[in-house]
Amino acid sequence: MRGSDFADVRAFVSVAEQGSFARAAGQLAVSPSALSQTIRGFEERLGVRLFNRTTRSTSLTEAGARLLARMQPLLAEFDAALEDAAENQEKPSGTLRVCAPQMAIIHLLQPMLGVFQQRYPDVVLDLTSDESLGDIVARGFDAGIRLGEHVDQDMVAVRVGPDLRQIAVASPEYLEKHGVPHTPHDLHDHRCINWRRAGQTSVYNWEFAKDGQWFDVSVKGTLIVNDCAVALQAATDGLGITVWTEDWMGPQLRSGRLVPLLQEWSPFFQGSTSITRAALACPQHCAHSSTWSKASRWEQAPHARNFPRCSHPDCRPTANESKRPDCLIRKSSTDSITGPPGSIRIGNL
Incomplete structure (x- = not known):
């Protein structure tokens, strides 16, 4: 079906249900003359007249009635599918697997658990205490908080915690x-x-x-x-x-x-030079925001920091590098994961 065919069918059903070109035009937010032209063009392509028109009334022809009987259920199912998709987008559900260091769970996530459950009652939050820096996606996690130094190049960081010392x-x-x-x-x-x-x-x-x-x-x-x-x-x-x-x-x-x-x-790190920050990281192509970032959002400001050589022989210098010993929430590269270890529709988290 071409896009114009679908628009014509929608216009036809609206006129048939409203019994009036004027009322149908109001419903479709078009002018009556434009709607009349649409129906006329539709009839010409089909090679059949769908409406009996008089100055006082509009009624279906036999061919029009048969077409309406078949199209109404299809459009109703189409509308229901769109509504269902929108509802699922607005109401995330499923299991969200998150790995994080023990202290991050206690100090960053635990205070938010009550709010999270209130807002997303259909989401099962599966928290795993984990200090390692392994690939969370490869290990089956949907998200992870890290006290680490690097964010992968294909990840985007958004703060979810305060500056630290x-x-x-x-x-x-x-x-x-x-x-x-x-x-x-x-x-x-x-x-x-x-x-x-x-x-x-x-x-x-x-x-x-x-x-x-x-x-x-x-x-x-x-x-x-x-x-x-x-x-x-x-x-x-x-x-x-x-x-x-x-x-x-x-x-x-x-x-x-x-x-x-x-x-x-041991100074605090603030402004553009701040490096001890909690951050949310997700793939650059992912359009969804995390619940954590909505609960507590800070700007991302990763900046390089130079570590000059210390004079003491037992002190190890750190080369010029961009360091972020931050708390990071990383979201996997898929918006929805089906089957084990978890399947969550991120929606508008």
């Missing part, structure tokens, strides 16, 4: 026994609790800055963990110094169980 901390008991470090270089004389991401062999190098100059410090200690909660508990127990996001250590800092260290070396 990473600081070193230790317990009062440890500091009383071993002293307080006054510069990042002093950490080489302390017991440090190292953190290693799942699936990686090397430990994380602690990052500091002073007067706009960034550098990494490779610290040593007798404990390496791959769970930030374990590292924080070990620091609270007096086993050494560790480093983590300040906002995510709020209870320990407020109670005095952990003491912030080297704060002048």
Whole structure:
């Protein structure tokens, strides 16, 4: 069927149902004369007269009545299909699989769960605590939050969390026994609790800055963990110094169980140079926005940062690179996924 045929059928059914060219023209938002021309052209192409016209009335011919009987159910089904598609678009449903670090789930996602369930009662949210940086799409996840340094080139980032600050901390008991470090270089004389991401062999190098100059410090200690909660508990127990996001250590800092260290070396990152941000990442061709971004949206501002070489031999410099130790929500390259591990119609999330 050509597009003009469909428009003609729609016009024919409207005139037949309204019993008037004037009323049908109002329904279709066209002029009566234009509608009359459309019907006349339709009749000419079919080679049959569909309406009996007088100055006072419009009625169907026998051929017109037969055509209406067949076309009305088809148009009704067509309209119902469009309405169903629109309803599904407006009401997401299915299972949304999200992987995220434990702390991101606790501090970013958990406060939003109630709102999410209220807005999207037909969506089953499947959260997996995961510290690795593997390909979430290949692993069957629909979305993921990452405390990582890179966003793939085919991904677009949108913030979903505030600027963050990473600081070193230790317990009062440890500091009383071993002293307080006054510069990042002093950490080489302390017991440090190292953190290693799942699936990686090397430990994380602690990052500091002073007067706009960034550098990494490779610290040593007798404990390496791959769970930030374990590292924080070990620091609270007096086993050494560790480093983590300040906002995510709020209870320990407020109670005095952990003491912030080297704060002048741990600035906030704001404006165009901000790098410690929560972000949403999705494929560039994907037109849908995530629920997370609607709940809490910040601008994306990825910028390069230079890490000059530190003078201490144990400090590892970081080359000129664009770093984003951000929280990232990544959405897979498909708008809907059918079958296991999940099938969600993202719709207008």
